[in-house]
Amino acid sequence: MTDVILEKVGKTYPNGYQAIPSVDLSIEEGEFIVLVGPSGCGKSTLLRMVAGLESISTGELRIRGERMNEKEPAERDIAMVFQNYALYPHMSVYDNMAYGLKNRGIAKNLIEEKVSDVAKMLGLTELLQRKPRQLSGGQRQRVAMGRAMVRDPKVFLFDEPLSNLDAKLRVQMRVEIRQLQRKLGTTTLYVTHDQVEAMTLADRLVVLNKGKAEQIGTPMDLYNKPATPFVAAFIGSPSMNLIDATLTEQGVKISEALTLPLSHQHRGDIVWGIRPEHLEVSDEQNGDFALRIQAVESLGAETLIHGKIETESANGESMVVRLSGPHLPDVNSLMWLTAPMSHWHLFDAKTQQRL
């Protein structure tokens, strides 16, 4: 059953600035959707439009078939977790969680039951009488989630909820959020700028760029078949090597001296891409091209090698290679690489679409 539908939803501010031209998205019940993109891409605006905190300029938002454009946030049956948690500083954890229920006129004993259930689920039972300022960042985060869960809403909205936590806690909370969402089965819309968070959490990802949905799909779809160079560069870390090239009869012409053979009916300027993890070390006979190594980053489990494609002229294209395990090549030495054709990504330079 389709739970949330965004139909040509757009946002234009009164000063004429168009933050979001038009976004179409339909979300299945229980699905975990992550809106991801660089800052200023309109992902938060989109989320706030679903929440009802921003008005919708054009298009329609429907939750369970009901038009929501004109409804107050409280009437939409959504719950939101904010970046800075937005806990009421003067209320205890219990009151923070109970406040929304109180305002809805729910009986006291029922509120108590619900709050203590959720507190138990999140491990907050001991903290119920504390004030938010007596809690650590992770605990505040949990309270903010508890406040959303207590209401048992149709849709959860998360606005970069993990960005204020330290790296270790972030990973832990990420896993926890995913588990909770699976358990509760609540439709979730989650905003983040962190592609790792996006990849690990999402059932489906929406990559936004300048207010436009560049691609919507499962994390693996986006990884394997990015629709545009933007998505290709955004998903995956380190990001994909993208090189401006020309498609000719001989193949992909990267520079005057280097052409990778390919038979393709398309002609003209293209963007040629390959992920760092798909490049393979080779030798002078079998290699496609050589890389002049500029820097080596050893992370133990993997090694990132930054370099430039060796050409006669000095300005070869930069590339990153990701090798598993420790490697210690000399800086400034040459490294021969092959780029397996099955991992190539070709995009039209003009339309920015995948070929």
Place this chain on the structure above:
Amino acid sequence: MIENRPWLTFASHATLLLGIGLVALPVWMALVASTHPASAFGVGHIPLWFGDAGAETWGTVLFEEAGNGVDTPVWFMMLNSLIMALGITFGKIVISLLSAYAIVFFRFPCRNLCFWIIFMTLMLPVEVRIVPTYEVVANLDLLNSYTGLTLPLIASATATFLFRQCFLSIPGELVEAARIDGAGPWRFFFDILLPLSRTNIAALFVILFIYGWNQYLWPLLITTDDAYYTLVMSIKRMLSVTDGDIAWNQIMATTLLAMLPPVAVVIGMQKLFVKGLVDSEK
């Protein structure tokens, strides 16, 4: 930084002691004077230690009449002063809370204009607009009434401004969280805003109570009935005796009594007052 310079410690303590002495001496003298008979002042020297007429003077002043042509006892005037001061304080706080709430959280046409108009009333204290204000109050038939004493002094740009600053510092996400939690404008005001501006309210209470208590010109103008005389204005009336001696002992006792409530408020609310001006728990 720890400094160990004995002469510096000595100098700073001496300065402080001198300051305390300067401030406390008149109060001490008033207290001593109130325990001597009225005639003690005509002799030409100022007594510095308690006399023996204390009980008598204080009893008369407090419960019978303040003396020097003021027939009402001091406790009654204190009550009047208290009603006026509290009326002004609470009136100001309520009005400015509401106006700051409107200006900060609601979008309506001419919102900024409204704010600046309120702000401009800073330039128009009672003393400046006293004649027209008197006429308005007189036309409304409010002379000699508590309403007349308090109402014209209630509008306050300072308090509105202070609350506006306080409200502006409340993060937008908190407002949005309350909206999602289904808190309407009134709920939000009472459940979130009021508790968060608690310390500011306390600080303002102290300032405004003293302001209200010390009102002199306005009560002097609009009260002609003994039943509405306030303490501060009566002290001046007690001095203007046409014939006979001025009962300085009674005046001193009344003055001391007039000082007590503001002092009590400051001491009682010191902690909250400082907190309200210095930090915010948001």
